[in-house]
Amino acid sequence: MAVAEKKMAVAEKKTEKAWGKIVDAGLDEGIKKLTPEKIEKVINKALAAMGGARLKTYVDTCIHCGLCSEACHHYLSNDRDPSFAPVAKVKQTMWPILKNKGRVTPEFIRRAAEIAYTECNLCKRCSMYCPFGIDMAYILLSVRRICHLLGVTPLYLQDTAHSHAVTMNQMWVKQDDWIDTVQWQEEEIRAEIKNPRIPIDKEGADIMYSVIGPEPKFQAQLMGQAAIIMNVAGINWTYPSFDGWDNSDMAMYSGDHEIMGRVKRAHFEAAFRLKAKKIVMGECGHAFRSIYDVGNRWLGLKMPPVPVIHAIQFYYELLREGRIKIAKKFKEPVTLHDPCNVIRGRGLGEMARYVTNAICEDFTEMQPNREYNFCCCAGGGVINCGPPWAKKRAISNRVKAEQMKETGAHIVITPCHNCHSGIEDIIKYYKLGMHTKFFSEILVEVMEIPEEFKVG
Amino acid sequence: MFEFLMSEAVYKFVRGPLVWIAFFVCIVGSAYRIYSMISLAKKEKVLLPYLSLKYGLRSILHWIIPFGSINWRRHPIITIVTFLFHICLVFTPIFLLSHNILWYESWGISWWTLPESTADIMTLIVVFSCVFFLFRRIIASEVRFVTYPSDFLILTIAFLPFITGFLAYHQLLLPYRAMTILHILFGEAMLIAIPFSRIIHMVFGWFTRAYTGSEFGMVRHVRDY
Numbered sequence: 067m068a069v070a071e072k073k074m075a076v077a078e079k080k081t082e083k084a085w086g087k088i089v090d091a092g093l094d095e096g097i098k099k100l101t102p103e104k105i106e107k108v109i110n111k112a113l114a115a116m117g118g119a120r121l122k123t124y125v126d127t128c129i130h131c132g133l134c135s136e137a138c139h140h141y142l143s144n145d146r147d148p149s150f151a152p153v154a155k156v157k158q159t160m161w162p163i164l165k166n167k168g169r170v171t172p173e174f175i176r177r178a179a180e181i182a183y184t185e186c187n188l189c190k191r192c193s194m195y196c197p198f199g200i201d202m203a204y205i206l207l208s209v210r211r212i213c214h215l216l217g218v219t220p221l222y223l224q225d226t227a228h229s230h231a232v233t234m235n236q237m238w239v240k241q242d243d244w245i246d247t248v249q250w251q252e253e254e255i256r257a258e259i260k261n262p263r264i265p266i267d268k269e270g271a272d273i274m275y276s277v278i279g280p281e282p283k284f285q286a287q288l289m290g291q292a293a294i295i296m297n298v299a300g301i302n303w304t305y306p307s308f309d310g311w312d313n314s315d316m317a318m319y320s321g322d323h324e325i326m327g328r329v330k331r332a333h334f335e336a337a338f339r340l341k342a343k344k345i346v347m348g349e350c351g352h353a354f355r356s357i358y359d360v361g362n363r364w365l366g367l368k369m370p371p372v373p374v375i376h377a378i379q380f381y382y383e384l385l386r387e388g389r390i391k392i393a394k395k396f397k398e399p400v401t402l403h404d405p406c407n408v409i410r411g412r413g414l415g416e417m418a419r420y421v422t423n424a425i426c427e428d429f430t431e432m433q434p435n436r437e438y439n440f441c442c443c444a445g446g447g448v449i450n451c452g453p454p455w456a457k458k459r460a461i462s463n464r465v466k467a468e469q470m471k472e473t474g475a476h477i478v479i480t481p482c483h484n485c486h487s488g489i490e491d492i493i494k495y496y497k498l499g500m501h502t503k504f505f506s507e508i509l510v511e512v513m514e515i516p517e518e519f520k521v522g
Numbered sequence: 523m524f525e526f527l528m529s530e531a532v533y534k535f536v537r538g539p540l541v542w543i544a545f546f547v548c549i550v551g552s553a554y555r556i557y558s559m560i561s562l563a564k565k566e567k568v569l570l571p572y573l574s575l576k577y578g579l580r581s582i583l584h585w586i587i588p589f590g591s592i593n594w595r596r597h598p599i600i601t602i603v604t605f606l607f608h609i610c611l612v613f614t615p616i617f618l619l620s621h622n623i624l625w626y627e628s629w630g631i632s633w634w635t636l637p638e639s640t641a642d643i644m645t646l647i648v649v650f651s652c653v654f655f656l657f658r659r660i661i662a663s664e665v666r667f668v669t670y671p672s673d674f675l676i677l678t679i680a681f682l683p684f685i686t687g688f689l690a691y692h693q694l695l696l697p698y699r700a701m702t703i704l705h706i707l708f709g710e711a712m713l714i715a716i717p718f719s720r721i722i723h724m725v726f727g728w729f730t731r732a733y734t735g736s737e738f739g740m741v742r743h744v745r746d747y
C-alpha cells in the first residue's frame with residue numbers, strides 16, 4: 067500500500083497544476099450531505115443489486131500489470147501520469163470500495179466521482195489492451211452508479227438527467243417547441259428543395275427518425291439537412307410529435323438507471339405507437355450506445371425491440387442503393403474521427419469509410435483508426451459535465467490533437483454529437499485551424515438535387 | 523529448526539498428506555470459485571446470453587499466441603518474458619522427470635518427460651522472469667502506482683518453488699534433503715494460493731477474455747485484439 071499511496075499524493079499535485087482546483091457544486095455540495103454510515107449503507111445496497119459477477123471477477127483477475135495504460139488518451143495526454151492509467155482509476159475507486167466494504171469517506175467519494183465522471187470516457191479502448199479483456203468502462207460506470215445513488219454527480223450532467231426525468235428529453239424542450247421546430251425546419255428547407263415534407267405522427271412509416279435533444283434546441287439546421295436527404299431519397303419517414311422523439315440519454319451516464327430505462331422505453335414505444343418499421347438515429351454515438359448496449363440491457367432486452375440503425379449505416383445504404391447521388395465531391399482535405407460508440411461499439415468503421423470516400427475527394431486516415439481510434443474525450447458524458455471541466459478535457463486529449471494534426475486535413479468528419487463538439491474544443495485549444503463537420507453537412511452540399519426537387 | 527527440516531517425519535508429511543491437501547485445495551477451491559462466479563453471473567440476467575463460443579475462442583486464440591494481439595506487438599520484451607515465464611511455469615513441473623517418478627511411485631502413472639538440461643534452463647527462465655517482473659514493478663511508474671504488497675507476495679510465491687528446485691537439483695546452499703523439503707513446501711504453497719489470490723487469473727482469465735471477445739465479436743462487430 068505504501069508505495070502506491072505515496073505515488074498517489076504526487077499524482078494529485080500534478081493534476082492540480084495543469085488545470086487548478088475545479089469547483090463543481092454537484093460534487094462539492096453533494097458530499098456535504100454524506101456521512102460514512104450513509105455511504106456504507108448505500109454502497110452495499112448498490113453492490114448487492116449489481117450482482118457483482120463481473121465486478122468481482124474483474125477485480126480478482128487483474129494482475130496489476132499496467133498493460134492497459136497506453137490505451138488511454140488521458141494517460142498519454144497527461145505525460146503518462148500514472149494516476150490516469152485505466153487500472154489506476156479502478157485502484158482509486160472500486161478497489162478501496164470493495165476492500166473496505168463501502169466504508170469510505172465523503173472526500174473519497176468526491177475524488178471517486180471526479181475520476182469516474184471526468185477522467186474516463188467509458189470508451190472501452192482499454193478492454194482491447196488488457197490481456198484479460200477487463201472492462202474498465204463497466205467498473206467505472208458502476209462507480210458512477212454508486213455516486214448517483216449518493217447524490218454526488220457533476221452539476222451540469224445532473225441537470226440533463228433532471229431534464230430527462232421531467233420532459234423525457236435532454237434539453238427541457240416542451241412539446242409545442244418541438245413541433246414548432248419541426249415545422250419551422252420544413253419551411254426553412256423550402257429554399258433548398260421544392261415541396262419538402264417533414265411528416266409528423268405518420269402511422270406505418272418505414273422509418274421513425276430520431277434526434278438528440280440539443281438538435282431542436284441549438285442545431286435545428288441538422289434536422290433540416292436530414293429532411294432534405296429524406297425527401298430527395300424518397301423515404302417514407304416521420305417524427306413523433308410526442309415524448310420519445312429524443313434518443314439521447316444522459317441518465318445512462320449520470321448513473322440514473324431508472325430514468326435511463328424510462329427514457330429508452332419511451333423511445334421504443336414511440337416507434338411502436340407509430341407502427342414504424344425501424345428507427346434511424348441521427349449522427350450521435352451515445353444515443354446509439356443507450357439503445358444498443360446499456361439501456362436495452364437494463365430493460366432486460368438483449369437487442370433493441372425495434373430495428374435501429376445509426377445515420378452512418380443509413381447514409382451508406384442510401385449511397386450504395388443509389389437513392390442519393392453525388393453531384394460533385396467535397397474538395398477540401400478531410401479526415402475521419404471514429405466515434406467509439408458506433409465504431410468500437412457497433413463496427414460501422416467500413417461503412418463510415420464508404421460514405422467518406424463517396425462524398426469526399428481528399429481523405430486521409432488518422433492513425434490509429436477504426437476500432438483502435440482514440441476517443442474524443444467528450445464522450446461518456448464528460449462534455450456534459452460542463453464548463454468547469456472543459457479545460458481539463460482539452461488538456462487530457464493532447465494525443466487526439468496530435469493525431470489530427472498529422473493528417474493535414476482541414477475538416478474532421480465527426481459522425482457523433484459529443485465528438486463533434488469535443489473535437490471542436492480540442493481544435494480551438496491546440497489552435498489546429500481545422501473544423502468539424504457531420505456527414506449530413508457535407509452530404510447536402512455535394513448531393514445531386516434531381517430536377518423535380520429543384521427550386522424554381 | 524534445521525534438524526526439524528531434515529527429519530524423516532517432516533519429509534514424509536510434505537511428500538504424503540500435504541501433497542493431497544494442496545492438490546485438493548487447489549482443485550476444489552478453483553472449482554468452487556468458478557461455480558460461485560457462474561452462479562453470480564446467472565443472476566446478472568444480461569450476461570450469459572452474450573457469450574459466443576466462436577468469438578470467445580477467437581479472442582482467446584489471439585491472446586495466447588505471442589504477438590497475436592495489438593498490445594503484445596507493442597511490447598515485445600514484456601511479451602517474450604510473459605510467454606516464456608508462463609510456459610515454463612506451467613510445463614516444467616508437469617513434465618519434469620523427477621516429478622514423473624514421484625507420480626509413478628504414488629499412482630503408477632507417468633508420461634513424456636523433459637530432458638534434464640532443458641528443464642534446468644526452463645527453471646532458470648522462471649527465476650529470471652520473476653526478477654524481471656520485480657524490477658518492472660518497481661521501475662515502471664504505471665505499474666508501481668497500482669502495486670500492493672500482495673503483488674510482491676504473488677511474485678514470491680511463483681519464485682520460490684523454482685529457485686529451491688534449482689538449488690536442490692544442483693545441491694547448492696542447503697543439504698539436498700532440506701532444500702527438497704523446502705521446494706515441496708513452496709510448491710504446495712503455490713497450489714494452495716491459486717484459489718485464494720490473484721493467481722486465480724489463471725482460471726478466470728479465460729472467462730473474462732471469452733466474455734470480452736464475445737461482446738466485441740458478436741455485439742460490437744469489431745476486434746478486441
Ligand code: HEM
Nearest residue numbers: 129131197604608612655659676677679680721723724727
Ligand atoms: C496458465 C494460465 C495462466 C495464464 C493464461 C496467465 C496469464 C497471465 C497474463 C496475461 C499476465 C499479464 C502479463 C504480464 O504481466 O506480463 C500474467 C501475469 C502474471 N502471472 Fe499469469 N497466467 C497463468 C498462470 C499463472 C500462474 C499459475 C502463476 C503463478 C504464480 C502466474 C503468475 C503470474 C505473475 C507473477 C504475473 C506477473 C505479474 C507482474 O507483472 O508482476 N500466472 N499472467
Ligand code: SF4
Nearest residue numbers: 138186187189190192
Ligand atoms: S477513457 Fe477509455 S481507455 Fe481510458 S480508462 Fe476510460 S474506457 Fe479505458
Ligand code: SF4
Nearest residue numbers: 128129131132134196
Ligand atoms: S492490463 Fe488488465 S490485468 Fe493488467 S493492470 Fe490493466 S486491467 Fe489489470
